[in-house]
Amino acid sequence: MKRRMIIAAMGLSLTAAAQSDTTTLQGITVQGYAQQRDLSTIPGAVSVVRGQDLQRFGPASLVPALNAAPGVRMEERSPGSYRLNIRGSSLRSPFGVRNVKMYYHGLPFTDPGGNTYLNQFSPAVFTSLEVLKGPGSSLYGASTGGVLLGDRPFENTNSLSAGYTAGSYGSHLATVSGTFGTARFRQQAVLSWQESGGYRDHTYMRRYVAGWSGRYTASEHSAIEAHVLAGDLFYETPGGLNLTQFLANPRQARPAAGAFPSAQGAHAAIYQQTVWTGIKWEYRWNEHWEHSAGVYGAWSGLRNPSIRNYEKRNEPHAGARTMVTWKKGPWRVLAGAEAQTGNFRTRVSANSNGMAGILQTDDRIRNGLLSLFMQSEAVLDGGWVLTAGLSMNGARTVIRRVSETPVFRFASSYDKEWAPRFAVLKQFSNWASVYGVVSKGFSPPAVAELLPSTSVINTDLQAEKGWNYEAGARGGNSRFRYDVSLFRFQLKDAIVGRRDASGADYFVNAGATVQQGAEVSAMYQPAAFLGLRAAWTFHHFRYDSFSQQDKSFDGNRLPGTPQHALAASADVRLSSSFSLFATWQYNDDIFLNDANTDKSAAFNLLGLKAEYKVRRKGWEGRLFAGAENLLDETYSLGNDINAAAGRYYNAAPGRSIYAGFAVQLGK
Incomplete structure (x- = not known):
């Protein structure tokens, strides 16, 4: 049955059509x-999500667009609660985004504690996302x-959009x-309000986001950018269900159990x-030397009754990043610090x-x-690109428990952690660029891992580190492109994250x-x-x-990753005004615990969107409507890995529809 579903969906994707006139394979x-x-x-392995990729789906979420990229898995346990998995990294993320470093307009957005509050962004904030x-x-x-x-990126036209x-x-x-603005001083702003009642009980979500950016070009050699982002988010957390509860009523919130109340109770x-704000300065001294420097400051406040x-x-928190670049002929060398x-x-209270x-x-x-880094690169005749990079990293976390007498103090420190990266690419033709990469990664425990929701300070947790070996090929022309990556x-x-009987992580x-x-x-x-378009991910x-x-998990599959x-x-663009977008995504079954005794079932997601566009002098309008999960699959998108009592499941929405409009003046 599973195989028939895959073949049928692949056939639909190859025959049902749709390409917006904004998308080309350039x-x-x-x-x-x-x-x-x-x-x-x-x-290197890079996936790019652009505006036309977001256009295939409803505008309320980045989840389906990122999940269309190979090697990327974004999960939503309930509206507003996101996880981002790049090649299995959500092992460390019972909630939120950890072990993925995020930059916003070239400055750090991930805090020094290792958390990335991706849920503070509205999808409207981005027109470009790159996944390395x-x-x-x-x-x-x-x-x-x-x-x-x-x-x-800043646009050169003055326009106003609403949707x-x-x-x-x-x-x-x-x-x-x-x-808006002049050629010398460009500005852009975005406001967003979002609300959802949620598919499950106790999953109401409300989010406000406001952002502003400005770029002042002082001269042909110098420019200054400033960015401000503010987000206010509230969402209810329904809690995980065990298999019996999930099959009986996937929409229910976690009921009371033993001494623990229900999620609603x-x-x-x-x-x-x-609130996040950053300022970045760029200066080109001459044809050989360039310098960029930026600082940011941010504050996050969180309350979590659980x-x-x-x-x-x-x-x-605050931070800075600076980089000096020298280039001459085929050579390019950069050095910097962050x-x-x-x-x-x-x-933590009762x-x-x-x-x-x-x-x-x-x-x-x-x-x-603290990270000090240097990278050299040569783009040579014959289609060769040689890259060598090296960073020295240090991290320190000090926790003082002032509620105890005497005050308990714990320090976690990592110094002189070297992380090299070597890469070589040979472009034989437009149809074939072949590359190889050897790199080392280092990641200390995040603050939320040293001090998890159990409130027990983990004094034994060590940093993870390892070597990555990769080979790939890509190429094509204006009509066809391919990208293949193999890695170890x-x-x-x-x-690795686990959950106790109360749901605390x-x-x-996990050794190796x-x-x-x-x-x-x-x-x-x-x-x-x-x-x-098509993408396939195979993760062994x-x-x-x-x-x-006394339990050995040697040879078991890592939980949480299909x-x-x-x-x-x-x-398909049926006319200059009318387009259809058909999408299909399949996920294999997923083991839910280290012992590989429990797993969630595979699922297929089918979506369809229709869009009608009207263009007139000075403005453009779009009407659209769509449906997601047309097969009405019952599945969990955001499992609680290694949860006690088998409370793994967070049911995703069933069949759903949406409709809307957008108007742009000054187009």
């Missing part, structure tokens, strides 16, 4: 690894799970954005606010009907990261893992009105050596 310029060249000459797969430590600091670069979308389960999204929820307790976090520091406070009760723990956390990542002391080192696989994507445009991830409490994932889309 060269894609990427910023990753500071190379700023066409993707065909980049020696494999360790990025040689240039981006401590991370083994990959790098995410988010951007909204509204409504859909199933009480979902609403309204956005307003604009670009505990008023379990997340209240979160973030089934176990009531947590309050106050997380101010530093971050934070001064966090976490207070949960008294959704209010903070008796104080249990009060922790003051100082954390800091050997990780030591891999950090804690972490252990071997993560190897293949990632393939292709794009084909046989006619001007038709475009086809295993524990190499991991034993705990072995096979496929995505396909077909876009």
Whole structure:
């Protein structure tokens, strides 16, 4: 049956059609690894999600667009609760995004504690996302799970856009954005309001996002950019279900069990606010020397009444990144530094009907990261590109539990962690660029792993590190492009998350893992009105050596990652005004615990979107409607790995529809 479903969906994707007139298969310029060249000459695994890729789906979520990229898995446990998995990195993420370093407009967005609050972004904030797969430590600091670069490039036209979308389960999204200014001083702004009743009980979500960016070009040699982002998010957390509960009623929230209340009884929820601001200066001294420097400051506040307790976090942090580049002829050398520091406070109290009760723990956390890096590159005759990079990384976290007398103090420190990266590419023709990469990754425990929601400080947790070996090929022309990557990542002391009976998370080192696989994507445009895309991910991830409490997990599959994932889309422009977008995604079954005794079933997701576009002088309008999960699959998107009592499952929405409009003035 599974095989018939896959074949049927593949047939639909190849025959149902759809390509918007905004999408062509021209060269894609990427910023990753500071190379700023066409993707065909980049020696490394990179996936790019652009505006036309987001256009295939409803505007309310980035999840389906990122999941269409090979090697990337974004999960949504409930509206507003995201996880991002790049080649298996969500082992460390029971919630949120960890072990993935994110940059926003070229400056760090991931805090020095290792958390990335991706849920503070509205999809409208981005017009470009780059996913760098494999360790990025040689240039981006401590991370083994990959790098995410988010951007909204400045436009040269003055315009104002507004849109509204409504859909199933009480979902609403309204956005307003604009670009304005002079050639010398460009500005852009975005406002977003989003609300969802949620598919499950106790999953209401509300989010406000406001962003502003400005770029002042002082001269042909100098420019200054400034960016501000503010987000206010609230969402209820329904909790995980065991298999019996999931099959009986996947829409229910976690019921009461033993001494623990239900999710609704505990008023379990997340209240979160973030303000982030950054300034970046770029200067070109002459044809050989360039310099960029930027600083940022941010604050995040979080309140989390949960089934176990009531947590309050106050997380101010700041950082800087600077880089000097020299280039002459085929040679390019850059050197720079990145530093971050934070001064966090976490207070945990008893949960008294959704209010903070008796104080249990009060922790003051100082954390800091420092990365010094250098990279040299030569683009030689004959299609050769040689890259060598090296970084030295340091990290320090100090936790003081001031609620105890005497005050308990714990320090975790890592110094002189070297992370090299060597890459070579040979471009034989437009149809064949072949590359190889050897790199090392390093990632210390995040603050939320040293101090998880159990409130027990983990004094034994070690940093994970490992070597990645990769080979790939890509090429094509304006009608057809392909990209193939093969990799083997050997990780030591891999950090793995677990959950206790209350749903609180804690972490252990898992000895060694071997993560190897293949990632393939292709794009084909046989006619001007038709475009086809496909992606296949094969992840053969295993524990190499991991034993705990007299149990050996050697050779078991890593939980949380499907072995096979496929995505396909077909876009048809039926006329200059009307387009159809058909998408299909398949995920293999997933093991849910280290012992590989429990797993979630495979699922197919089928989506369809229709769009009607009207263009007139000075404005453009779009009407669209679509449906997701047309097969009405019952599945879990965001499993709680290694959860006690088998409470793994967080049901995703069933069949849903949406419709909306967007208007742009000044087009």
